[in-house]
Amino acid sequence: MTQDEEHLRLLSIFHYVVGGMAGLFALFPVFHLIFGLFFIFAPEKFAESGDAPPAFFGWMFVIFASVLITIGWAFAALILLAGRFLAKRRHYMFCLVMAGVECLFMPFGTVMGAFTIVVLTRESVKRRFTANQSV
DSSP: OOHHHHHHHHHHHHHHHHHHHHHHHTTTTHHHHHHHHHHHHOGGGGOSSSOOOOHHHHHHHHHHHHHHHHHHHHHHHHHHHHHHHHHHTOOHHHHHHHHHHHTTSTTHHHHHHHHHHHHHTSHHHHHHHHHHHOO
16 A cells, blocks of 8 residues: 555545534534524523513524534535545545635644645645546
Protein backbone atom coordinates (compact mmCIF):
# COMPACT_ATOMS: atom_id res chain seq x y z
CA MET A 1 0.00 0.00 0.00
CA THR A 2 1.45 3.34 -1.04
CA GLN A 3 1.57 6.43 1.12
CA ASP A 4 -1.22 8.08 -0.90
CA GLU A 5 -3.50 5.07 -0.50
CA GLU A 6 -2.83 4.99 3.23
CA HIS A 7 -3.54 8.71 3.59
CA LEU A 8 -6.78 8.44 1.62
CA ARG A 9 -7.86 5.44 3.69
CA LEU A 10 -7.19 7.29 6.94
CA LEU A 11 -8.91 10.43 5.67
CA SER A 12 -11.95 8.38 4.76
CA ILE A 13 -12.14 6.84 8.24
CA PHE A 14 -11.68 10.20 9.94
CA HIS A 15 -14.39 11.72 7.74
CA TYR A 16 -16.78 9.11 9.13
CA VAL A 17 -15.75 10.02 12.67
CA VAL A 18 -16.05 13.78 12.11
CA GLY A 19 -19.37 13.28 10.29
CA GLY A 20 -20.73 11.36 13.27
CA MET A 21 -19.55 14.05 15.65
CA ALA A 22 -21.15 16.74 13.47
CA GLY A 23 -24.42 14.80 13.57
CA LEU A 24 -24.27 14.67 17.36
CA PHE A 25 -23.39 18.36 17.68
CA ALA A 26 -26.34 19.15 15.41
CA LEU A 27 -28.59 17.88 18.19
CA PHE A 28 -27.65 20.70 20.58
CA PRO A 29 -30.64 22.86 19.53
CA VAL A 30 -32.99 20.08 20.64
CA PHE A 31 -33.20 21.92 23.98
CA HIS A 32 -34.58 24.96 22.18
CA LEU A 33 -37.01 22.71 20.36
CA ILE A 34 -38.30 21.25 23.63
CA PHE A 35 -38.47 24.70 25.21
CA GLY A 36 -40.48 25.99 22.24
CA LEU A 37 -42.87 23.03 22.44
CA PHE A 38 -43.47 23.85 26.10
CA PHE A 39 -44.24 27.44 25.09
CA ILE A 40 -46.80 26.14 22.59
CA PHE A 41 -48.46 23.31 24.50
CA ALA A 42 -48.05 24.37 28.15
CA PRO A 43 -47.79 28.18 28.26
CA GLU A 44 -49.32 28.31 31.73
CA LYS A 45 -46.12 26.83 33.15
CA PHE A 46 -44.30 30.06 32.22
CA ALA A 47 -46.93 32.49 33.46
CA GLU A 48 -45.80 34.18 36.67
CA SER A 49 -48.45 36.90 36.99
CA GLY A 50 -51.22 35.16 35.10
CA ASP A 51 -50.22 36.25 31.58
CA ALA A 52 -48.96 33.33 29.53
CA PRO A 53 -46.43 34.10 26.76
CA PRO A 54 -47.88 34.04 23.25
CA ALA A 55 -47.51 30.84 21.24
CA PHE A 56 -45.58 32.86 18.65
CA PHE A 57 -42.47 32.69 20.86
CA GLY A 58 -42.77 28.93 21.01
CA TRP A 59 -43.07 28.67 17.25
CA MET A 60 -39.98 30.83 16.82
CA PHE A 61 -38.00 28.47 19.04
CA VAL A 62 -39.35 25.37 17.28
CA ILE A 63 -38.69 26.67 13.76
CA PHE A 64 -35.23 28.01 14.62
CA ALA A 65 -34.17 24.76 16.30
CA SER A 66 -35.62 22.60 13.52
CA VAL A 67 -33.77 24.57 10.85
CA LEU A 68 -30.47 24.35 12.75
CA ILE A 69 -30.85 20.61 13.34
CA THR A 70 -31.70 20.01 9.67
CA ILE A 71 -28.73 22.06 8.46
CA GLY A 72 -26.43 20.26 10.92
CA TRP A 73 -27.60 16.83 9.81
CA ALA A 74 -27.25 17.78 6.15
CA PHE A 75 -23.70 18.96 6.85
CA ALA A 76 -22.94 15.69 8.66
CA ALA A 77 -24.38 13.68 5.77
CA LEU A 78 -22.21 15.57 3.28
CA ILE A 79 -19.11 14.88 5.39
CA LEU A 80 -19.99 11.18 5.51
CA LEU A 81 -20.55 11.23 1.75
CA ALA A 82 -17.16 12.86 1.24
CA GLY A 83 -15.61 10.08 3.33
CA ARG A 84 -17.29 7.50 1.12
CA PHE A 85 -16.09 9.24 -2.04
CA LEU A 86 -12.54 9.41 -0.66
CA ALA A 87 -12.63 5.67 -0.03
CA LYS A 88 -13.86 5.03 -3.59
CA ARG A 89 -11.51 7.66 -5.13
CA ARG A 90 -14.42 9.36 -6.89
CA HIS A 91 -15.80 12.90 -7.17
CA TYR A 92 -12.54 14.75 -6.62
CA MET A 93 -14.05 18.25 -6.77
CA PHE A 94 -16.80 17.38 -4.29
CA CYS A 95 -14.20 16.07 -1.82
CA LEU A 96 -12.06 19.17 -2.27
CA VAL A 97 -14.99 21.56 -1.78
CA MET A 98 -16.20 19.64 1.27
CA ALA A 99 -12.68 19.81 2.72
CA GLY A 100 -12.88 23.59 2.46
CA VAL A 101 -16.37 23.71 3.98
CA GLU A 102 -15.29 21.35 6.76
CA CYS A 103 -12.78 23.94 7.90
CA LEU A 104 -15.73 25.89 9.35
CA PHE A 105 -16.45 23.06 11.81
CA MET A 106 -13.84 23.92 14.43
CA PRO A 107 -11.63 22.37 15.73
CA PHE A 108 -12.06 18.87 14.30
CA GLY A 109 -13.30 19.88 10.87
CA THR A 110 -10.57 22.46 10.51
CA VAL A 111 -7.86 19.88 11.04
CA MET A 112 -9.68 17.34 8.88
CA GLY A 113 -10.29 19.83 6.07
CA ALA A 114 -6.72 21.11 6.08
CA PHE A 115 -5.24 17.60 5.91
CA THR A 116 -7.70 16.63 3.20
CA ILE A 117 -6.77 19.66 1.10
CA VAL A 118 -3.06 18.90 1.51
CA VAL A 119 -3.53 15.28 0.41
CA LEU A 120 -5.95 16.04 -2.44
CA THR A 121 -3.69 18.66 -4.01
CA ARG A 122 -0.95 16.10 -4.67
CA GLU A 123 -0.60 15.18 -8.34
CA SER A 124 -0.38 11.47 -7.54
CA VAL A 125 -3.70 11.61 -5.67
CA LYS A 126 -5.34 13.55 -8.51
CA ARG A 127 -4.24 10.80 -10.89
CA ARG A 128 -5.87 8.16 -8.66
CA PHE A 129 -9.16 10.03 -8.83
CA THR A 130 -8.97 10.50 -12.61
CA ALA A 131 -8.12 6.82 -13.07
CA ASN A 132 -11.41 5.92 -11.33
CA GLN A 133 -13.43 8.36 -13.47
CA SER A 134 -13.24 6.11 -16.52
CA VAL A 135 -14.19 2.95 -14.59
